[in-house]
Structures are given as structure tokens and as C-alpha cells.
Amino acid sequence: MAYSDSAPSVPLRWNFSQVLGQQLPSEPLQNDDIITTVAFEKRGDYLAVGDRGGRIVIFERDDRNTNVSSNRRDLEQRDFALRHPKFRYKTEFQSHEPEFDCLKSVEIEEKINKVRWWMTHDNLQFILSTNDKTIKLWKVKEYKVKHVKEMAPPLCSENMLLAERSFVPGLETTSAANGYRLEWIEKTPQNHLPPQDVDSEIGGIENPFRSKCQKVYASAHSFNINSISNNSDYETFVSADDLRINLWNLEVSDQCFNIIDMKPSNMEDLTEITSSISDIKFLNDGQHLLSRNYMNMKLWDMRRESSPVAIFKIHEHLRPKLRELYNNDCIFDKFGCCFSGDGLHFASGSYSNLLRIFSPGSGREEGIKLEIRGNSDRKAIHQAMPRARRSSLSNIIPRGIYQHAHVDSESHNVDFPCNESSKLLQVAWHPTCNLVACAAESSLVLYYA
Incomplete structure (x- = not known):
């Protein structure tokens, strides 16, 4: 299905599914463990997570019933599983390490800004990952070990x-x-x-994942890379910073083409910071795209470029505080966006760990607000721990839930206090069912409808 201006949408009722990587309130939060990007694989069987420590963690779907059975109860359970996927920890690997740019005397963090799954014609799995300056192509393959x-x-x-x-x-x-x-x-x-x-x-028999770095694409961006996207030709991808977009060939790592350059001759001429697009997604119909800037999320029909089809207001209540948000650098926060597989529902994050879900045509312009509580009761430690003491993310396995996200689908007009220190930047929607993954600090909270 694809979005239609006249297509009515029924609001979804959301339920808690699971939390991955949740720590107990007594455990300190390490800066390296904070999740910075989330992406589902095209078929929805795998979920990749990047963190500030430069690691990529892969989860696999764990709810399918492999035993063939004609029993009615088994068939019902399998049908429910298809509508409500569960995930478990599969593997992890170190994608990026901290670097130092000697020419500019600048330290380059290992933090993963974006990950993108890449599937070839022969169903081989690849992952594109990037920090501020360097993009890497990883081949991830499942081996059957007897x-x-x-x-x-x-x-x-x-x-x-x-x-x-x-x-x-x-x-x-x-x-x-x-x-x-x-x-x-x-x-x-x-x-x-x-x-x-x-x-x-x-x-x-075991099926472990192995990762191998195939290509490294570096030294092409003067500003920090904030987005990467693979193209449908299976051969090229684009990378973007705040002012430039480059086009790469997958097989050529030492050169790229600059296709958009918006850098002014005088950097002081830059204005309209809140209008800068932080995320963009193409819908499956190939005719619509979803964009997110600091204030709003917009749905566009590429056949009508003059105005968006719909505007979803997210931060309008913060307009009187823009000067304060600029002074504390919150104005530069980059919120992501996502959409359902049928193209009828759209979601993005906000402050106070709020998830905003909109269904055009449902009669609810404000949408639904979900307060995601990952590690909100634990005092955050913002200083990064020494790397030798950094804990592995192999403990990202569902553990005892002491607190999980709070659903407020009925009282959707209730205003939550705006807490700029807790922000829901990364969200991802499962490609084949109504399941949303939200990154709350070092926890990954999943909801289904």
C-alpha cells in the first residue's frame, strides 16, 4: 500500500513488546554504550544498532516457529508471531576506532552516526557504517559450523x-x-x-555471524557526516553532511562525485538553522518522501513540489524557547523519522523521551504520544569511562524489566514536561509489521500495534 491524501487511517493501539540492553538502576550508564543509530534489515529479520563506542550490534528475529505443524493452535501462534516479532542478540563487532587528524589537529570520535543494510542480488548481506569522517563497508555472513x-x-x-x-x-x-x-x-x-x-x-550446528571490512571511504567531507543511503542500483550510495552530498561507487573507495554543495562563500551567511533537514526517508511507493527538521516532520509528494502533503507539528511548543535552545546547543539535535510499511503511519522522537506517532486522516492531528522509559530512573554518567573498562554489548539480552515505556494512546493530548537532557533521537519501523524500535540511552525499547 502507499499513502493517499484521501486514505483514512485508523489510529494504532500500541503495546510494549520487549527491551534490549536494559541495565539495572544501580548500574552506571557508560557514555560508550549510548545508542546512536538503529536500522532494520530490508526483510525485517535483522536489526542493527550502532553506539558511541564505535560498535555495531546485530539482533536476529527469534519468534518464528521452524517446526512444520498443522495443529490449529500452532498455526495461530505462528500467525501472531508474524505480526509481533521478537529479537535476540546475535553478534557485535568494532566498526570504528578513535582517530586523530594531524592536519587539522582534531580528534575524530568513534561514534557511529548511521548504519544502513545493503543486500545484493545474490542475497549477501552488507552494512554501511559511518562516523564523522569515515565510511566503511562491512560484509556480514552467517556460517553454519558443525x-x-x-x-x-x-x-x-x-x-x-x-x-x-x-x-x-x-x-x-x-x-x-x-x-x-x-x-x-x-x-x-x-x-x-x-x-x-x-x-x-x-x-x-551453530550459525555464527562473521564480519569483515570490505572497503573504507574516507577524506571526502570537510564537515561531519550525518547520513548515508544506498541506492536501488546496488552499485552506488550517497553520503551527506550539513552542506554537501557526495555520490560514491561501491567498488571505488578513493574518489567520489560531489552532487550538491550548499556551502556559502561566507559561513556567517548561514541562516534558518531550524529548517535544516536532519533525516529523510523515501516511502515504498516511490512517489512520497518523509522529511524531519528540528520543528516539524513533513510528508511530500514528489509530483507536487510546491507544498507538503501533510505537516506534523512536533516542537511548535518550543518556539518561544529557541534562543535558549540555541545557547545550550539543543537546536543542533538531529531527530530521525520513520514510517510504517503500508505508508499510512509516521513517527519521530522528541524531548522527554517522547515518541510521536501520526496517522493522517484519523482525526487526531496531535497524534499519539508514547513516553519511552529506558533507563530514566538511573543517574546518567556523561563522562566516558576508560576504554579498558568499557563493557561489551554482548549483555544486550532481554533481562528483568524494572520499568518500560508508558503508553498514553488514549490521553494523547496530555502535555509532558520538556526535558532537553533526555531525547529520543533514533527510531526505526519494522518493514513488514507495526513494530517500532526506540533508542533510549543504552536501551532499545520495542513496541508493537
């Missing part, structure tokens, strides 16, 4: 007799039994155990 268990084959009575006769001390002559001639060349030492013909059996 564990072989050694075992001795059972001996029949005939073979046991041959074994006993063959290892009698002093036996150096040939023997014939059952028509077969057995020759022993050496005398077997006394008290030596007979060697056994070893057979093997498969003890288990």
Missing part, C-alpha cells in the same frame, strides 16, 4: 576376535580370516592399547 564428536564404532564379535588375535605379543606372522589376508609388519609393544578406527557424528 561440531564433530569423535566416537569409536561398535565392534562385532568377529572384529573383536580379530582385534584380540592381532594384538597378541609376539605375533609377526600373517593371518587369514574370513577370506581376508591381514599382514602385520611390526611387533606391537606389550601393554600398548590398540588403536581404534574413529568414527564421527555431528554433535550440533
